[in-house]
Amino acid sequence: MDRRKFICNALSYTDENFRSKVVLNELAEASGYSVSQFSRLFMEFTGITPMRYINTVRIQNSAVMMSETNKSITEIAFACGFDTLEVFERNFKKYFGISASEFRLGCHISSAPFYLSEQIYYERLRNMAIDSGNSFDWGRTAKLYAQSRNIYPQEFWGMLHSLGVGQTEQKILDIGTGTGILPMNMKNYGGDYTGVDLSSEMIEQAKAVIPDIDFICADAHDLPFEDSSFDIVTALQCWVYFDKEKLLPELHRVLKNDGYLFIMFLTWLPGEDEIIRRSFEIVKHYNPNWSGFMKRLDRLDFHWLNNDFSVETVMKRDFYLPFSRESWCDRMVASRGVGATLSDEKISEFRDDLMDMLNNEEENFSILHEGVIIKLKRN
Numbered sequence: 001m002d003r004r005k006f007i008c009n010a011l012s013y014t015d016e017n018f019r020s021k022v023v024l025n026e027l028a029e030a031s032g033y034s035v036s037q038f039s040r041l042f043m044e045f046t047g048i049t050p051m052r053y054i055n056t057v058r059i060q061n062s063a064v065m066m067s068e069t070n071k072s073i074t075e076i077a078f079a080c081g082f083d084t085l086e087v088f089e090r091n092f093k094k095y096f097g098i099s100a101s102e103f104r105l106g107c108h109i110s111s112a113p114f115y116l117s118e119q120i121y122y123e124r125l126r127n128m129a130i131d132s133g134n135s136f137d138w139g140r141t142a143k144l145y146a147q148s149r150n151i152y153p154q155e156f157w158g159m160l161h162s163l164g165v166g167q168t169e170q171k172i173l174d175i176g177t178g179t180g181i182l183p184m185n186m187k188n189y190g191g192d193y194t195g196v197d198l199s200s201e202m203i204e205q206a207k208a209v210i211p212d213i214d215f216i217c218a219d220a221h222d223l224p225f226e227d228s229s230f231d232i233v234t235a236l237q238c239w240v241y242f243d244k245e246k247l248l249p250e251l252h253r254v255l256k257n258d259g260y261l262f263i264m265f266l267t268w269l270p271g272e273d274e275i276i277r278r279s280f281e282i283v284k285h286y287n288p289n290w291s292g293f294m295k296r297l298d299r300l301d302f303h304w305l306n307n308d309f310s311v312e313t314v315m316k317r318d319f320y321l322p323f324s325r326e327s328w329c330d331r332m333v334a335s336r337g338v339g340a341t342l343s344d345e346k347i348s349e350f351r352d353d354l355m356d357m358l359n360n361e362e363e364n365f366s367i368l369h370e371g372v373i374i375k376l377k378r379n
Contacts, residue, residue, distance in 0.1 A: 010042060010050070018057045019081045024050060058082060059095050066104045067281065073100045138178075139201030141339030146179035146205040148330035152266055153319050156371050157185045163313060163375050165232055165262060166190050173230045173254065175220040176238025180206030182264075183213045191232075196220060221246040225254045234262045244304035252308035255378045261309055263374040266319070269296065273368040275328070278357055283337045286350050290337035296370050305376075313375040320366035325358040328367065 013030040014022060027050055028038035042050050058080040065076045077088035077100075092100045138145070165172065166189030174182045177195030179202055187193055187210075196218040197203050206215045218224055221243060233251050235242075251261055270276040283290055302311060323331065329351055333339045338350055 010038075011053075014054055014057055018054060018061065019079060021081065021083075022054050054081075055091050056095065059091055062088070062092065062100070063096070063103065064284070066100065068284075073104065076100075136336050136340040138199045138336070138340050141334050142179065142199065142201035142205045144330060144334045144339060145202070146209055148327065148334045149179070150181050150184065151321055151323075151331065152181065152185060152371075153321065155317070156266065156319065157189070159315055159317065159371070159373055160186065160234075160262065160264070161189050163262070163315065163373060164260065165234065170231045171229065172232045172234060173223075173225070174234045174236065175251075176235055176241060177206060177215065178202045178236075178238070180210045180213065180215060182234055182236045184210050187213065194230075196223065221250055223250055223254055227253050228256045229254050230259060231256055232260050232262065234264070236264045237266065239263050239265075244306075248304075248306050248308045252378060257378065259378040260312075261376040261378065263376070265370070265372045267296070267370045267372070269368050269370060275358075275361065275365065275367060279328070279332055279354060282350065282353050282357065283332065283335070285353075286346055287337045287341055290341070308379055309376040310379055311374065312377045313373075315371075315373045315375075317371045319369050319371050321369055322364060322366055324364050325355065325361065328358065328365075329354050 009031045010027050013027060017026070024035050024039065027042075028035045031038055033041065039050060042053075048056075062076050062080045065071060065079065066073070069076075071079070073088075074085050077085050080088070082088035082091070089100060092103070096103060160166070166186045168190045170191040172183075172186075172191045172193050174180075174193060174195045175197075177183065177197045178199075180195050183193035183195050183206075193213050195203075195206060195213060195215045197206075197215075198217070198219055200217045203215045203217045206213075216224065233255060255261070268276050270280045305311070332354060333347060333351060338347060342350065
């Protein structure tokens with residue numbers, strides 16, 4: 001059994017059985033390995049122990065139950081598979097930085113919760129098993145994505161330019177380009193841009209909006225370019241979608257000797273913004289298995305980094321992005337959990353419910369996001 005099938009079997013079994021007393025021999029049997037082999041492979045691949053993963057799934061589900069039900073904390077603890085309330089409380093505070101009682105009262109999460117490692121997330125995604133098995137298709141939401149997701153403030157692009165992107169004569173490759181948001185906003189600074197994405201629908205939208213930039217439907221893990229073709233590679237809001245073991249050597253190949261890789265995020269923060277939190281509750285009603293919860297990058301994890309690149313600079317800044325009720329609704333519909341997953345009928349129902357919620361807000365409001373830019377040098 002290859003490691004991809006192994007890890008997905010273990011994850012799927014845990015997701016389905018976390019409420020019961022999951023033990024190692026059951027997980028090992030579900031994955032086709034002995035207990036000793038299973039524990040070693042799981043640890044080697046994920047960087048965490050099987051029990052830590054199981055407890056993470058339990059804590060995540062307990063947090064959802066506390067937000068969506070009136071059950072007591074004790075009832076929730078046992079319903080999520082914990083043997084005692086004491087063990088539950090210890091694990092909950094370990095992951096969220098506050099007690100379960102404080103969480104239920106709406107207290108601010110003081111430390112970033114431990115969510116699934118990026119490696120586990122990647123394996124779920126590549127096997128179309130992310131969101132507990134719900135498949136998704138970005139192509140279905142390409143048109144709305146192009147209309148509603150160009151939300152990055154000018155200051156964000158200024159940060160990127162200050163780090164050296166967008167100089168005259170630079171050859172810049174944007175991987176996971178989607179509808180071409182980065183080339184669209186950076187081309188006026190300077191540089192010759194090429195965008196690649198796996199979704200043909202996204203590429204067609206990019207070509208329609210920015211006809212003077214080259215957009216190619218291609219896999220970033222196997223790029224159709226010669227060695228040393230680019231000065232810079234950029235990856236905006238897409239880094240988690242890639243297999244780093246395959247991607248980094250390929251980016252090293254197409255970059256010039258003094259080239260740079262830039263990884264960027266603009267992260268919504270439901271733990272700190274009430275409109276996001278209530279919007280997410282509606283998404284979870286229609287797509288309970290959506291794993292779109294995001295958090296601050298307080299503890300950057302570079303476990304995937306190999307000898308091809310080294311981190312040179314990390315820049316962070318908070319942004320309060322302006323939205324109207326309609327534009328925020330469009331932004332939510334254009335997400336993986338809604339437009340790329342739900343049926344047209346359910347999308348319409350979701351839009352109605354979200355607009356009902358937003359009618360209690362001012363017509364225009366601001367939403368908190370964290371902007372992060374990571375600059376890596378080609379070794």
